[in-house]
Amino acid sequence: MRSHRGLSAVVGTVFLVAVVLGALSYVSYSLDVMGNFSESLIAEESRQKDKQTEAFEVSTIDVTTANKLDGIVKNTGEIPVELKTLYIDEQGVNDVVQKFTLNEAIAPGNTVNLIDLVDFDIDPTKGYNMKVVSGRGEVNAFFVNSPSTENLQMYISAIPEYVPTSFTTTVLYSVVNNMSNGNVLYNVTPDLTMTDEIGTSVGNIRNGPTPNSYPTLNPGDIATFEYSVQLSGEVDDMVSFNATVLNGIPSNWAYTEASIQEVEEATQAGTSIESVGLASEENNSIGILYFHDQTVLTPNGEYQMDAGDPSGSGSTGDVVTTTYEFITANMTAETDVIPGYWNASFAYYTHLVPKSVSDISGPSFAFSMQCEDCASTANNQIYDLTGNITSHDFVESGDPDLISSGGPHDQAYYEYDGDEYHYAEWDTNSQYLDEAWLDGETTTMIWVRVDSAENNDSYVPIIRWGDEDDGGDDEYEIAIGERDDSGDEGKVMFRYTAKDENDETECEGPLITYDKWIFIAGTADIPDEECHLYVAEIDDGEPSASYVDVNNANDKDDTVDIDDTQDIRIAADGRGDRSIVDVAMFMHWNDRMLSLSEIQDIYNVDYGPTGDAVSVDLLLEKTDDDGDTLPPGQGGTMFSQTITFPYADLSEDAEAENKRIDLSLPNDDYDKYSFANYTYYTSANQTFNEGERFKLSLSWASDDSSLPFYFRIDDSDSQFTQWKDSSYIQTPPVYPDDWPTFTSFDRTEDVIYRAQNSGPDGAYFTYAGTRLLVTTVDGTESWAGVVKEVNGVTVSTTQDSEYIPDQGMAEITFSPVSDPPQTNPSDGEIVPVGQYNAAVFLSGYDDEGEVFSRTINIGTVNIYDNP
Amino acid sequence: MGVMLLGWSQTSILEQKQEMDEVFNTRMNKINEDLLYENIWFASPAGIMTDNHVNVTVSNIGILGLNVTQIQITNVTGTNNTELNYPFTDGGIVTSQSMSFNVTYPWDSADELDFIIFTDRGNQFTSQEIVP
Numbered sequence: 001m002r003s004h005r006g007l008s009a010v011v012g013t014v015f016l017v018a019v020v021l022g023a024l025s026y027v028s029y030s031l032d033v034m035g036n037f038s039e040s041l042i043a044e045e046s047r048q049k050d051k052q053t054e055a056f057e058v059s060t061i062d063v064t065t066a067n068k069l070d071g072i073v074k075n076t077g078e079i080p081v082e083l084k085t086l087y088i089d090e091q092g093v094n095d096v097v098q099k100f101t102l103n104e105a106i107a108p109g110n111t112v113n114l115i116d117l118v119d120f121d122i123d124p125t126k127g128y129n130m131k132v133v134s135g136r137g138e139v140n141a142f143f144v145n146s147p148s149t150e151n152l153q154m155y156i157s158a159i160p161e162y163v164p165t166s167f168t169t170t171v172l173y174s175v176v177n178n179m180s181n182g183n184v185l186y187n188v189t190p191d192l193t194m195t196d197e198i199g200t201s202v203g204n205i206r207n208g209p210t211p212n213s214y215p216t217l218n219p220g221d222i223a224t225f226e227y228s229v230q231l232s233g234e235v236d237d238m239v240s241f242n243a244t245v246l247n248g249i250p251s252n253w254a255y256t257e258a259s260i261q262e263v264e265e266a267t268q269a270g271t272s273i274e275s276v277g278l279a280s281e282e283n284n285s286i287g288i289l290y291f292h293d294q295t296v297l298t299p300n301g302e303y304q305m306d307a308g309d310p311s312g313s314g315s316t317g318d319v320v321t322t323t324y325e326f327i328t329a330n331m332t333a334e335t336d337v338i339p340g341y342w343n344a345s346f347a348y349y350t351h352l353v354p355k356s357v358s359d360i361s362g363p364s365f366a367f368s369m370q371c372e373d374c375a376s377t378a379n380n381q382i383y384d385l386t387g388n389i390t391s392h393d394f395v396e397s398g399d400p401d402l403i404s405s406g407g408p409h410d411q412a413y414y415e416y417d418g419d420e421y422h423y424a425e426w427d428t429n430s431q432y433l434d435e436a437w438l439d440g441e442t443t444t445m446i447w448v449r450v451d452s453a454e455n456n457d458s459y460v461p462i463i464r465w466g467d468e469d470d471g472g473d474d475e476y477e478i479a480i481g482e483r484d485d486s487g488d489e490g491k492v493m494f495r496y497t498a499k500d501e502n503d504e505t506e507c508e509g510p511l512i513t514y515d516k517w518i519f520i521a522g523t524a525d526i527p528d529e530e531c532h533l534y535v536a537e538i539d540d541g542e543p544s545a546s547y548v549d550v551n552n553a554n555d556k557d558d559t560v561d562i563d564d565t566q567d568i569r570i571a572a573d574g575r576g577d578r579s580i581v582d583v584a585m586f587m588h589w590n591d592r593m594l595s596l597s598e599i600q601d602i603y604n605v606d607y608g609p610t611g612d613a614v615s616v617d618l619l620l621e622k623t624d625d626d627g628d629t630l631p632p633g634q635g636g637t638m639f640s641q642t643i644t645f646p647y648a649d650l651s652e653d654a655e656a657e658n659k660r661i662d663l664s665l666p667n668d669d670y671d672k673y674s675f676a677n678y679t680y681y682t683s684a685n686q687t688f689n690e691g692e693r694f695k696l697s698l699s700w701a702s703d704d705s706s707l708p709f710y711f712r713i714d715d716s717d718s719q720f721t722q723w724k725d726s727s728y729i730q731t732p733p734v735y736p737d738d739w740p741t742f743t744s745f746d747r748t749e750d751v752i753y754r755a756q757n758s759g760p761d762g763a764y765f766t767y768a769g770t771r772l773l774v775t776t777v778d779g780t781e782s783w784a785g786v787v788k789e790v791n792g793v794t795v796s797t798t799q800d801s802e803y804i805p806d807q808g809m810a811e812i813t814f815s816p817v818s819d820p821p822q823t824n825p826s827d828g829e830i831v832p833v834g835q836y837n838a839a840v841f842l843s844g845y846d847d848e849g850e851v852f853s854r855t856i857n858i859g860t861v862n863i864y865d866n867p
Numbered sequence: 868m869g870v871m872l873l874g875w876s877q878t879s880i881l882e883q884k885q886e887m888d889e890v891f892n893t894r895m896n897k898i899n900e901d902l903l904y905e906n907i908w909f910a911s912p913a914g915i916m917t918d919n920h921v922n923v924t925v926s927n928i929g930i931l932g933l934n935v936t937q938i939q940i941t942n943v944t945g946t947n948n949t950e951l952n953y954p955f956t957d958g959g960i961v962t963s964q965s966m967s968f969n970v971t972y973p974w975d976s977a978d979e980l981d982f983i984i985f986t987d988r989g990n991q992f993t994s995q996e997i998v999p
Binding site for chain 2: 025139
């Protein structure tokens with residue numbers, strides 16, 4: 001029998017190999033699956049990581065002039081982003097959400113303009129919720145014109161809260177983007193509503209909001225808008241301010257009020273003493289420091305600054321020539337000024353032209369189109385602001401409209417419709433002859449807007465001397481085109497003739513830009529028959545060169561003969577050519593040619609009601625007793641900045657006041673002045689140690705392109721005595737007492753002192769302990785005044801004061817201070833003229849039966865003798 | 868016996884491979900599914916919708932197509948816990964595309980609503996909105 005032992009081994013081996021191969025195949029497949037699994041996980045992890053890394057932002061949102069949605073989207077991440085979709089939901093429109101497919105890839109760091117991706121008409125007055133979605137799922141939601149889904153934090157305050165009539169208060173409205181989901185707000189626009197709570201038409205927004213809107217408000221950012229609101233009316237008239245954001249949630253708003261009040265003056269009848277209270281009351285100071293023109297008691301000849309009323313005949317400060325330093329008396333105790341707003345207010349007027357020009361000479365005459373029937377004259381007369389011309393002003397022909405705003409700097413202007421014009425005489429009967437003939441150097445400038453309806457008119461007269469219809473007299477004009485020359489259509493022209501129109505000097509300027517405010521200035525040397533023309537669009541850069549012409553005729557005539565009636569015209573030439581133009585200002589020098597730099601300085605003046613035509617330096621300092629500024633470590637310089645004020649248009653109030661108001665008015669004429677204030681905020685206490693002083697300096701900002709600035713101080717006459725009409729600084733509340741004073745009073749007059757009982761109990765003053773005491777500086781001699789009356793009711797040894805209720809005011813009258821103290825001292829017993837330390841003693845009892853007694857240190861007083 | 872053993876082992880290995888494939892594909896597909904709530908907005912009765920309704924737009928941002936089977940909206944404001952389920956049979960969304968679902972829901976202003984979307988692979992995607 002043959003053995004198969006060897007075959008079995010082979011068969012077994014074959015099976016074993018097959019099994020092993022099968023197992024290996026399974027293991028290999030498993031590993032392959034595991035590998036695929038890992039790769040898939042890695043790919044998914046990578047996708048998730050990309051998703052987290054992806055970032056983009058909507059940098060800006062704009063609305064084009066064609067009201068199309070625009071904006072910039074930026075890839076702020078490190079990997080490319082594909083913008084997939086934009087959703088736009090217009091607020092107030094139900095059931096409609098617009099979806100735009102973008103499909104735009106942006107490389108890292110790159111941007112894309114939305115207007116290139118979507119064509120969407122946006123209404124600037126409506127609110128939109130928008131959302132951009134990327135391909136990986138990044139979502140960027142934002143709001144345009146509106147935070148419609150959540151309340152925002154809002155704050156509003158009126159500073160100061162109480163102002164005299166015709167003064168302005170500053171309304172500050174702040175919005176915080178505190179939306180919970182980190183949304184960005186775009187084009188945040190305030191919406192302020194004023195409501196008369198008491199009175200009618202109390203508030204009038206003079207300026208604001210500033211800025212008009214915030215293009216972007218990121219999470220946590222604050223938008224602050226400022227309004228300047230003038231309050232007019234009676235005392236206690238009140239206006240409320242309700243502010244929100246455009247298209248915001250209706251219930252989301254902020255509220256404040258402001259009212260008209262006269263200041264509670266600390267002193268009366270020539271006496272000035274600190275505002276004080278009873279022992280139990282809190283300080284009720286208002287922090288007013290008037291600027292005085294007295295230098296008595298100041299350490300280095302500075303002017304006094306304290307709460308005393310304006311007194312004396314007053315002064316008008318010329319900041320161009322003098323640095324004005326005002327300083328308080330030294331502190332009688334450590335004094336804190338709490339954080340808050342400091343408001344420097346000035347009664348002021350300005351020159352008509354910048355210092356660089358006025359230093360040589362101002363215009364011979366100047367007109368601003370600010371009033372209709374100026375000074376209640378007839379026929380829409382406009383009058384000269386220099387005071388050189390006091391009659392024969394410009395009168396109207398037709399009825400040109402006075403537009404109250406919208407001029408080149410948003411000031412008023414006259415609108416001529418192609419039939420209307422203004423004219424004045426330049427003949428033997430008019431005052432213009434006092435300004436001499438047009439026979440030397442001249443400068444004429446005008447701010448004008450030519451209507452595009454004049455586009456096809458070959459000749460558009462703007463300002464012109466000389467009647468075209470007078471039979472051969474000369475002419476001098478600024479016009480568009482030339483009447484008898486068809487080659488100059490549309491060009492700005494400055495030209496004049498001499499020798500009966502036969503000798504022409506003509507500066508040919510650029511083509512006019514219609515419907516834009518243009519500044520045009522022409523200068524001439526008439527005897528030399530030379531002219532220069534300067535033209536520039538408002539807000540488009542100053543004129544940099546002139547268009548020149550020099551007539552080379554040998555028969556030069558040195559006079560432009562324009563003598564006839566109606567010889568100066570605005571918007572007409574006298575022979576039927578009348579213009580569709582707007583004119584805001586017009587100035588003329590009849591004695592010199594202004595230089596390019598002078599004309600540039602005038603061009604750069606913002607003559608608008610809220611402009612910055614005046615620049616002065618304001619410096620607030622803390623000084624020692626000697627008036628020397630404390631070192632920086634002790635807070636010596638509190639504030640130092642160039643501040644600006646608007647041009648004070650003298651004709652603004654002419655119609656209401658029924659008088660001519662021009663530069664020639666005396667400086668003590670109240671109507672010559674405008675009023676403006678400058679406010680800044682301190683966020684920390686300002687502490688003055690005993691003996692230190694507060695000093696304010698006002699100086700010229702060394703900017704010769706600024707209008708010269710003149711301000712009125714310390715005038716006790718006419719209307720200047722009221723707080724609203726003087727120059728002062730109002731500080732935040734001062735503790736423990738108000739600012740110290742430079743008290744001055746007549747030695748023979750009663751002294752009146754005011755106190756307020758701020759409660760909580762009512763009180764009586766008693767004769768026995770209520771005195772005004774003055775002591776020589778060395779403390780060796782003393783005099784006192786006894787109480788005579790409280791609120792006009794006699795106080796004596798047999799009668800206490802009337803009842804002073806909680807919050808009531810007590811006006812305490814003391815006799816002239818004397819030794820011995822008495823009601824009617826003789827002259828020999830009254831305190832001599834001099835400087836003394838003064839104090840008031842107050843004594844009495846309240847309606848709870850408690851006795852009070854308080855000594856008020858007034859500080860140094862100056863006692864004079866008014867013969 | 869060897870042939871039988873060999874046949875059994877090959878069959879067993881093949882079954883294991885198929886099971887492994889299924890598990891792998893199912894898990895991976897579920898993991899790779901991703902959905903984004905692009906936009907949710909609320910509307911009062913308009914057009915054919917006679918009640919307050921909600922529009923939900925979702926986008927498939929994963930790498931596979933997915934099928935939305937149900938949306939559940941739950942009011943989680945205070946004690947008002949209205950929960951409504953909206954099943955869908957045609958909720959397929961291919962990758963990179965979006966789909967909007969417009970459903971009636973009795974919302975009120977300031978309601979806080981939870982949204983849950985279910986897919987046929989068993990994923991749930993949630994979002995929360997406060998009605999403006």
